[in-house]
Amino acid sequence: MSKKNNYRYVAYDAANGDYQEFETLKEAEDWLTEDDGEGISNEACCGQNYIAEIQYRSVVTTVDERSNYHVHTDECPEDCDEEEWPYNDDWDFIGKHSYEKIDWDKE
Numbered sequence: 001m002s003k004k005n006n007y008r009y010v011a012y013d014a015a016n017g018d019y020q021e022f023e024t025l026k027e028a029e030d031w032l033t034e035d036d037g038e039g040i041s042n043e044a045c046c047g048q049n050y051i052a053e054i055q056y057r058s059v060v061t062t063v064d065e066r067s068n069y070h071v072h073t074d075e076c077p078e079d080c081d082e083e084e085w086p087y088n089d090d091w092d093f094i095g096k097h098s099y100e101k102i103d104w105d106k107e
C-alpha cells in the first residue's frame with residue numbers, strides 16, 4: 001500500500017467535469033481561476049465550481065491473511081484435513097474497508 005497523501009482540498013471545475021486535489025486552499029482557488037483571462041466559464045458564474053475540504057479517509061485493516069493457512073504439498077497425508085485459504089486465490093489478505101474522520105488540527 002502506498003503512503004497516504006496530504007491533500008486537504010478538492011477543487012471541482014464544472015465546465016470541464018474535472019477535479020484536482022491540493023494541500024492548500026489557495027492552490028485550489030488558483031487552479032480554478034488560472035484560465036479566467038480567456039473567459040470565465042458559465043459554470044463558474046452559476047456557482048457550480050466548488051472547493052471541498054476532505055473529511056474522511058479510507059482505512060483498510062487486515063482481518064485475515066493467506067499465511068495463516070495451510071497449503072497442501074506432496075508431503076501431506078492423503079486424508080490431510082488442514083484448513084486451506086478459503087477465499088479467492090488472487091487475494092493475499094481479507095480486509096475491512098472503512099472511512100475515518102480526519103482531524104486536520106492534528107495532521
Ligand SMILES: [Zn+2]
Binds near residue numbers: 070071072081082
Ligand atoms: Zn495438506
